[in-house]
Amino acid sequence: MNTKDMFDHLAALFPDLELQLDEDVPCIIVPPDAIREVGLQLRDDEQLLLDSLMCLSGVDFADGTLGVVYHLHSMLHNHKLTVKVVVPVENPHVQTVERVWRTADWHEREAYDLIGVIFDGHRDLRRILNPYDWEGHPLRKDYEVPEFYNGMKVPY
Amino acid sequence: MSQTLEALQEDIAAGRLKTDELVLNMGPQHPSTHGVLRLELVLDGEAVVKVIPHLGYLHRCFEKHAEAMTYPQVIPYTDRMDYLAAMNNNHGYALAIERLMGIELPERVEYIRVIMAELQRIASHLVAIGTFGMDIGAFTPFLYCFRDREYILDIFERTCGARLLYNYMWVGGLSHDVHDGFEKDVRDFIKRFRPTIKEVNDLLNYNKIFIERTANIGVLPVDVAVSYGCSGPMLRGSGVDFDLRRDDPYSIYDRFDWQVCVGKGEAGTVGDCWDRHMVRVWEMEQSCNIIEQALETFPPGDITEAIPKRIRPPKGEIYTRVENPRGELGYYVISDGSANPFRVKARGPSFVNLSVIDEISRGHLIADIVAILGSIDIVLGEIDR
């Protein structure tokens, strides 16, 4: 399926969602409380079969919104799709897709750890790269490095 | 006290006798966690009930650093992610920025990049194979592998002055042209290296004890592998014929004649530790083929002509992935038009591959955990970033 066909197919599948067409990879924007449903559809749709989540990234857009970007790929059809979720920074709740693609398990933990997006329904949402008792989410654009961590001086 | 096993089991079932699981912390200082990984093993005797990995001991804030650097300044940081395959890391990042800026590379640069990346792949696989042998208890193949890796590092050193962290592939080009006699060095290396593959096969890979230890251990079924996003030799070991160099072509890999190696379950089940290990062994031969073909048509030219004076990609974003020795290395780069990247997210193959360990190691023994971990071939620098 080429990009145009895929775009049309997506438009038919999700009439309510906002679609963008980049040069090579189509992109859909999904509301945070629908991502699980959409994810399941994307994964199981015969023509899409986006069974592999290449990457899940949390982004702080620095305009009062946080984002989660899903890069999907189909092993069988060898096509790609980008899915975006945008949430306000005050209420950064996104549905988890941990049970749709297992890759998302650790990536969501990472996005939670570094950006502070909270994935509702995740079974094990702990910090992953930072220590479990770290405060704040370092990849936020307004993040300030703490002076001390457990009595140790942080900025060196 | 003349209790039979049945009587004991009855006691346990009735709650008269209490048994408990044992929690064993493997790492962060442990000979075979390949760095500072901590695995919390929940054990029932020697059998593993659950594996809980704890990461982050080597977290160096790559992504945070990247936001504070200009685009070319990020390249040395990519070196330090997967320090065993720094060339490939450079390659992926440079490729992402080049695609973002729409830079066309000179032929010679592409050729050098492919040769370097494949040499690095061999070097990285040699470490993987050697350390896997050591995890199983065979020490000698490890040193044979490291001996040959030294030759590759020597070539790198002669070209760019560094042996481990190269900062070699720049946006739009390379830091140096190859040294005089590079082609001869590489040809000599390949001539010297091919017999080593056979040597390692004889000494390790087809050793009865080695097969006993690795076949049917840590079987990774295809659906689990895809769902967990496993890539590289992990995925191919499970029998999936998928390689980014062929299926999502980048650079000039489509010009060469080579095969994608997949696990066939020769020794046991498809997707066991032995298959993953052998995929790496076979891939080294394929890399040799690619390098030999690249050397035959190695073009002359200027490697600096496409290096932009000012690196400021236009506003936009891109996700680029390349085939690292460990699997799919992805860079998600968002540019806001300034000289610093707005966001760089690295999708490390080891990070994703490691996440499957709990799934494939339940029910195995402690010794098998070591084998499984070795066959995943993790580099902590990339997992923790």
Added chain:
Amino acid sequence: MESLLQSLLGDNLLTLVLYCALPLVFLLLYALLAILGEVKISAFMQDRLGPMRTGPWGIIQPLADVLKLLQKEDITPKDADKFLFNLAPYLSFMAAYAAFAVIPFSSQYVGADLNLGAFYLLAIGSLNVAAIMMAGWASHNKYSLYGAMRSVAQIVSYEVPAAMMLVIVVLFVGSLNFQDIITAQSGPFWNWMVFGGPKADVELASGEILGASWINLIFLPLFLASFVMYYITGLAETNRTPFDIPEAESELVSGYHTEYSGMKFAMFFMSEYANMFLVSAVTAILFFGGWNSPFGVYLGDMFDAQWLVALEQFGWLVFKGLFFVFVIIWLRWTLPRLRVDQLMYMCWKVLIPFSFGIALIVGFLVVVLK
């Protein structure tokens, strides 16, 4: 030997102590040699040089290692059971050393010429298990405990086939005394057990006559098999590769001696090396003629010098022992490690049935041929 010492020093306690300490002197020298052998052989196999800085060709390296171990801080973990923790390494070495009491180094020297030598060897060999268990338990470390549990399971299991192999030879010779077993193999090398035992009547050390003839060649395959099996068992009992599961560096860090440092670690190390030589020497005694010269003649006999004969015999036993130690080292740097269940499989389902089978056949043949 004892009489020599007595004539020199008189019949007192000092003589006795010296007599007992002779193998210790040998062991210390042997340990230095074996450490050097281990590093140099592994270096040779692995395409590298090994230690080259201490002395010419690095030959003083083992001495430097010993000095380093002596200077190291002696650490006892906070939660360890101090008494057992400190006792274990000495007990381990004691067990290894005690076994040397019945090893005949020559026809003139054996620490204790016991009629139950073989039996004693088996009994004292099990003492090591207690030391290992002590070390593992007292360290208060899960890795140590795992190592100790594995070790105990392994050594206890492999005692059974080891004992059966001994029994096979004992059945044939009809004596538990090691000197008897060795004199039964006197003469040229084709009289060794591994080649089917003596081919003509021999007078044992105890004075009995062991009837034999060329028909003993039918024992050759049986003894050859039991030699290989005994050697495998020996590897398992000394925790060497491919059976180094209790120490399994890549899994259990160092197994039962993870928490030990300095001299206490050195004691475990010594006992491992002593055990290596013990197994090798017993292999040589049981199957390769012990201190017998492979040519059946001694230089000393030509010059009518008994002391030279004794020295030659000592030389032959040490040579054979060191050869088997060399093979152990060779195997260690070649083979990967088995898993714990495969180890048990090997013992209970392969070695034990076969050893019982061979013992049965040997017993039957011995009765028939007598």
